[in-house]
Amino acid sequence: MKKKGNKGLPPISTASLPDVIFMILFxxxxxxxMRDQELLVRYKLPEATEVQKLEKKSLASYxxxxxxxxxxxxxxxxxxKIQLNDSYRTTKDILDFIAAERDKLNxxxxxxxxxxxxxxxxxKMGIVTEVKQELRRANALKISYAASKSLGY
Amino acid sequence: xxxxxxxxxxxxxGSMADIAFLLLIFFLVATTMNVDTGLVRVLPPMPPxxxxxxxIKVKERNLFLVLVSGSGNIMVGTPNNQEFTxxxxxxxRTKEFILNPMDDENLPEKTAKEIELxxxxxxxxxxxxxxxxxxxxxxxxxxxxxxxxxxxTRAFNEVRDEVAMQKFGKKxxxxxxxxxxxxxxxxxxxxxxxxxxxxxxx
Numbered sequence: 001m002k003k004k005g006n007k008g009l010p011p012i013s014t015a016s017l018p019d020v021i022f023m024i025l026f027x028x029x030x031x032x033x034m035r036d037q038e039l040l041v042r043y044k045l046p047e048a049t050e051v052q053k054l055e056k057k058s059l060a061s062y063x064x065x066x067x068x069x070x071x072x073x074x075x076x077x078x079x080x081k082i083q084l085n086d087s088y089r090t091t092k093d094i095l096d097f098i099a100a101e102r103d104k105l106n107x108x109x110x111x112x113x114x115x116x117x118x119x120x121x122x123x124k125m126g127i128v129t130e131v132k133q134e135l136r137r138a139n140a141l142k143i144s145y146a147a148s149k150s151l152g153y
Numbered sequence: 154x155x156x157x158x159x160x161x162x163x164x165x166x167g168s169m170a171d172i173a174f175l176l177l178i179f180f181l182v183a184t185t186m187n188v189d190t191g192l193v194r195v196l197p198p199m200p201p202x203x204x205x206x207x208x209i210k211v212k213e214r215n216l217f218l219v220l221v222s223g224s225g226n227i228m229v230g231t232p233n234n235q236e237f238t239x240x241x242x243x244x245x246r247t248k249e250f251i252l253n254p255m256d257d258e259n260l261p262e263k264t265a266k267e268i269e270l271x272x273x274x275x276x277x278x279x280x281x282x283x284x285x286x287x288x289x290x291x292x293x294x295x296x297x298x299x300x301x302x303x304x305x306t307r308a309f310n311e312v313r314d315e316v317a318m319q320k321f322g323k324k325x326x327x328x329x330x331x332x333x334x335x336x337x338x339x340x341x342x343x344x345x346x347x348x349x350x351x352x353x354x355x
Contacts, residue, residue: 014167014170015166018166018170021170021173025173028177028180029180032180032184032185035183035185047296047299048299049303051192052190052191052193053189054190116189119295120295121299122294122295125291126291126292128295132196135196136197136198139198139199141196142193142196143193145191145192145194145302146190146191148190149190
């Protein structure tokens with residue numbers, strides 16, 4: 001025989017909710033990095049299977065190549081652009097950019113500075129080759145062609 | 154002064170969850186989680202401009218050209234003998250070129266290289282003298298270029314795996330750092346992206 005209770009269900013205690021949320025918060029704080037620059041170009045990275053993880057993010061400098069983002073297209077059109085730091089630049093500015101990036105690092109780390117080329121998959125090689133030549137001139141020889149990991153094609 | 158004998162009132166912690174939610178949302182918006190992955194390469198240094206450029210002499214049999222045209226067609230072969238190939242064959246052709254298993258005269262020569270191992274012993278490996286030269290036109294798509302680079306990397310990785318398997322009985326990625334360096338020395342990643350200017354005929 002069941003005992004009839006005339007009381008309703010007791011309310012679920014929410015006392016541990018802050019702890020749960022704090023745990024999620026700490027997970028995100030540890031596993032993510034701050035967004036450091038705003039993207040002015042749109043790109044979809046090419047895919048590759050043999051990609052390697054970038055070893056030290058602090059030693060990386062980024063060069064973005066791609067179409068201007070939607071908000072910027074009215075002003076700059078849709079021809080591919082190079083973004084260094086927070087503005088559109090031409091290949092001539094890469095020398096200064098690399099010099100500035102190198103100055104930010106410790107002397108011991110300068111040799112292992114890596115330049116990450118984030119270029120849109122539909123970019124033509126012409127602009128990429130120009131950037132590469134400019135990087136050789138700037139003596140920034142370690143580069144990484146950013147690509148997303150795929151399982152094969 | 155009147156002394157409050159009652160218990161200290163508890164602070165209401167009901168809004169703690171809201172505060173934590175706010176912080177959580179801030180971090181969700183302000184951070185990124187993507188891991189940067191990519192194909193790592195080392196560019197050749199720029200020769201000094203005032204110096205007369207020396208011709209890089211590479212024997213024909215030691216050179217493996219991979220040309221990618223603007224429309225995405227791929228040609229591979231020695232400087233005098235090239236043929237169209239499919240992307241899927243690039244890897245096997247490259248592996249054959251690096252390994253030269255039959256010591257073919259038209260494939261690269263090998264020189265014995267002495268590599269010091271972690272335990273102090275010497276390991277003599279016939280290192281291939283071959284150089285893979287990747288050339289593109291200005292019109293080639295970056296995606297195609299990366300796909301070809303990927304195939305070349307895969308060829309080198311597979312050769313390294315095989316060598317590591319023979320020597321150490323493990324895959325390349327499972328080796329200790331010292332052994333991995335030794336295998337990397339035995340099979341260096343020789344992919345040239347700047348075209349050798351003149352090809353010396355022999």
